[in-house]
Amino acid sequence: MRGISEREKHLPNFTLPELLRIMYESKSIISLSAGEPDFTTPRPLLRYGASIIHKSTHYTPTQGLKELREAICKKLKKENKINAIPENVIVTTGSQEAIFASLLTTTDPKDQVLIPNPGYLAYLPAIELSDGKPISYKLSEENNFQPDPDQIKKLVNKKTKAIIVNSPSNPTGQIYSRKLLEEIAGIAREKNLYILSDEAYERLIYDGEKHVSIASLNGMKEYVISLYTFSKSYAMCGFRVGYVVSPKNLSESIIESSHFLTISPTHISQLMAIKALSLPNRYINRMVRAYNRRRKYLVKRLNEINLITKEPKGAFYAFSNIKYVTKKSSYKFSQDLLKKAKVAVVPGTEFGEYGEGYIRFSYATKLFLIKKALERIEKYLK
Ligand SMILES: Cc1ncc(COP(=O)(O)O)c(C=O)c1O
The missing domain is CATH 3.90.1150.10 (Aspartate Aminotransferase, domain 1)
Incomplete structure (x- = not known):
């Protein structure tokens, strides 16, 4: 019907x-x-994009251009203290696709994924569309909108597959300290869970605070799927380019999900992203x-x-x-x-x-x- x-x-x-x-x-x-x-x-990116439009009329590999993934690895090392190889970086159509491809790859029907609440509004539908079950952990004002590791621990059960963390946070604007991220990392290691770390706002930080990537913490690389985007740091929302840094056993599967979602990220946006990574700060x-x-x-x-x-x-x-x-x-x-x-x-x-x-x-x-x-x-x- x-x-x-x-x-x-x-x-x-x-x-x-x-x-x-x-x-x-x-x-x-x-x-x-x-x-x-x-x-x-930024103007230099727009000028560059206009000059290469005729060179970007084809699909690219689903995983993204190798040159871009290499440039991303350099950035990850310098800014995020993550040692990644291009094989474990997957370029996506904005980090929105990165969220979806990561969930499709890791979530079986009825698997539970813990999400911040209040939190970015796409997590819940993305989990539901992947047949999983979103479970909220509360961010309360009294706790300065920080996750409470004790609460997270209590929510974890046999069906829990992953925890989504988002620092700097949409909608609260708060950031999570290294100590707090270490505690959440400890839970993931103890209970053998994935962490999806949405770092869309990594460069927008104030008052001398430092952004900490949870994948950079000791022993966490194989637990954390890190999600990044060019949308916010480079004001490139319209170009739709983001990326996943994946534990090595998941990369192939994320590429496969990504292939069936979009075939490949936009060609011109990837070329502009390479240029963006070389822009002066x-x-x-x-x-x-x-x-x-x-x-x-x-x-x-x-x-x-x-x-x-x-x-x-x-x-x-x-x-x-x-x-x-x-x-x-x-x-x-x-x-x-x-x-x-x-x-x-x-x-x-x-x-x-x-x-x-x-x-x-x-x-x-x-x-x-x-x-x-x-x-x-x-x-x-x-
Ligand atoms: C926390 C967060 N993650 C991911 C995204 C998706 O952004 P994009 O798909 O442009 O990378 C947004 C957009 O507002 C966001 O706020």
């Missing part, structure tokens, strides 16, 4: 599309909801400095108007507690901000039920717009 599959019907109903529809229909709305850099891709640093200025301003102003916000240390999000200004649900409050204050934010519940009582602000938006948006919210709250 014709109809929509049960699998599709079971996917969570996100409220975001409705908010986005209202936003696009009204020109006067300021959006603090974007999950992507407002910067354009100043291109990223300039963006990070701008995010940092906005972060400081936004967090200060949010706390002044009682939208209580823990200082985020990474990514470009602030996650604010709304209970001091309203009794409404996150969704209703976001809808009111949209309709009455003309400011778009994302309700915390988009990131899981433990996001209730919070809203996510993105500061991947020009400072003058952030200032204007905050004036509007302050006026609305008064």
